[in-house]
Amino acid sequence: MIKFPLEGQDYILLNQLLKFTGLAESGGEANQMILAGQVKLNDTVALEKRRKIKAGDVVLCEGQEVRVF
Numbered sequence: 001m002i003k004f005p006l007e008g009q010d011y012i013l014l015n016q017l018l019k020f021t022g023l024a025e026s027g028g029e030a031n032q033m034i035l036a037g038q039v040k041l042n043d044t045v046a047l048e049k050r051r052k053i054k055a056g057d058v059v060l061c062e063g064q065e066v067r068v069f
Helices: 014-020 027-035
Strands: 002-004 039-041 058-061 064-068
Touching (some): 014 058
Antiparallel strands (some): 039 058
């Protein structure tokens, strides 16, 4: 499990989160993963690249869970 602090921000965009946590090597790769249905947000497939991820959200990608706080 990866814990990701928002550090004073209200949210982070889904594609940025994947890139910053190292689950995607680039923003382009993150977008492809999202559009391919490989990413879940709170147990639901997330298809919006610029979805706002807020504290308390859980993202699952490639077997890795990311908890945002």
